[in-house]
Amino acid sequence: MRARLIGFLLGWVSVFVTAQVTTATDFHVTPLGTPQGQGTVAAPWDLATALAAIDKVKPGDTVLLHAGTYRGGFVATLKGKPELPVVVRAMPGERVTIDTAPRDARDNSLFAIQGADVVYRNFEVTCSHPLRQTQIAGSWPEDIHRGCLHVRADRISLVNLILHDLGTGVGFWSDGEGGEIVGCLIYNNGWNGPDRGHGHGIYTQNERGTKRIVDNVVFHQFGYGMQIYGSSKARLRGFDIIGNIAFENGCLTRKKERAPGIMLGGESPAERITVRDNVVVGGAIRLGYPWGTTNEDVVCTGNYCDNGLVVRDFRKAIITNNTVIASSTVVSLEGAGRLLLEGHRWADNAYFMTDGRWGECSIVEAGKSRGLTYIEWQKQTGLDAQSTFTKGAPAQLRVIIRPNSYEQGRAHVAILNPQSLPEVDVDLSAVLRPGQPFRVVSVKDFFGPPVATGTYHGQMVRIPMKPTKPPPPIGMPDATVPITEPQFAAFVVLADL
Secondary structure (H helix, E strand, C coil): CHHHHHHHHHHHHHHHHHHHHHCCCEEEECCCCCCCCCCCCCCCECHHHHHCCCCCCCCCCEEEECCEEEECCEEECCECECCECEEEEECCCCCEEEECCCCCCCCCCCEEECCECEEEECCEEECCCCCCECCCCCCCCCCCCCCCEEECCECCEEECCEEECCCCCEEECCCCCCCEEECCEEECCCEECCCCEECCCEEECECCCCEEEECCEEECCCCCCEEEEECCCCCEEEEEEECCEEECCCCCCCCCCCCCCEEEEECCCEEEEEEECCEEECCCEEECCCCCCCEEEEEEECCEECCCEEEECEEEEEEECCEEEECCCCEEEEECCCCCCCEEEEECCEEEECCCCCCCEEEEECCEEEEECHHHHHHHHCCCCCCEEEECCCCCCEEEEEECCCCCCCEEEEEECCCCCCEEEECCCCCCCCCEEEEEEEHHHCCCCCCEEEEECCCCEEEECCCCCCCCCCCCCCCCCCCCCCCEEEEEEEECC
């Protein structure tokens, strides 16, 4: 009897869950839609109406954006549930562009995300305004209105977006609990001021839950690739920074100038930080701000960085299995006062120094810096007993494949090619299914022609390592960016519909 009762109740639960799924509604949006529309194919909404339709769009519903350009700033207030989010996405196979260039003097250019529990995915956000230079110093010049994806909401997912030529790619703020940025391409964001280059790929803070920044490609900003920074009033609690590719950030500010790919710290202690399996080329990884406060804990493991690693004032730090390269000063440990070493474990790192004229390692205590040989570094810090130090560059080919967690058949690929091979064979068996048509595009020109196409039958896929010319930053037709091929290149694998 009890078994029959349990079966009866489970059956009703199944019916209830199925009813929840089957009653989800698709709403449609086009550039020519109207506020008077019904959100149907025949009578679509405009984007502003759809993003504010909290009385009609319910948890589990999908808002489908049809091909075309949507102009101006927007405010999204949609709300889903943690277990049943709303989805706002491009219609599969269609190119959707949101251009945040101001429509009038009252338009602040932001794509401002409020609400909660919404997945935004597979569309492009940019700004067509040509101004990229100002004579006004600081972060808020009156004549720069490039906008950004501005998130102040709980548990928002930004997935497979293309974010470029904005002021900052994503502002991911601590007003919102947790959330994630996954699989996005973020490039050419920022502007030049008389003081410095401004605008980062990702600028973020967090107080509640954990923010996930996973499997993005972040390159060619005016400022940092990722700026995880908190003032004394903004918290840095809980970040998973995993599997990202960041390269040549800061290159649009001054010739040969580079900014860190990952920059973390500030006036608020950083805690519960994981930095894992990232690839940073043409920039450093810096954990702890030069003038920041004492931080709590970080795990930094499995990363590749070709411009040095700096760790400053962490009470606890696990630094393991990283490959760190630099011309000089391959690794630096800093403290505002005496070094914090008791809670540190550094092991199995591989350090490579290609020049050495400024020393091999360094320690900074109370504002005083001293260069050390690697042997002195080990003795004075007690760290890296199981690590290695090599004079010269790595010689091994590395192919790093990061399958997309939201879209089968999609992945990011980073190729580190010190021998300058003209082509590299890549095993995509973890990404593609037999019989699946596919194409491979350079991250530098996502909407351009593919570098490789075919139907997957288990074969190695040959990817050419020749230079790809990216579209120039908007308003800067003569800008030049570093050529990284054939030594380094990054790609997106896409399964064709």
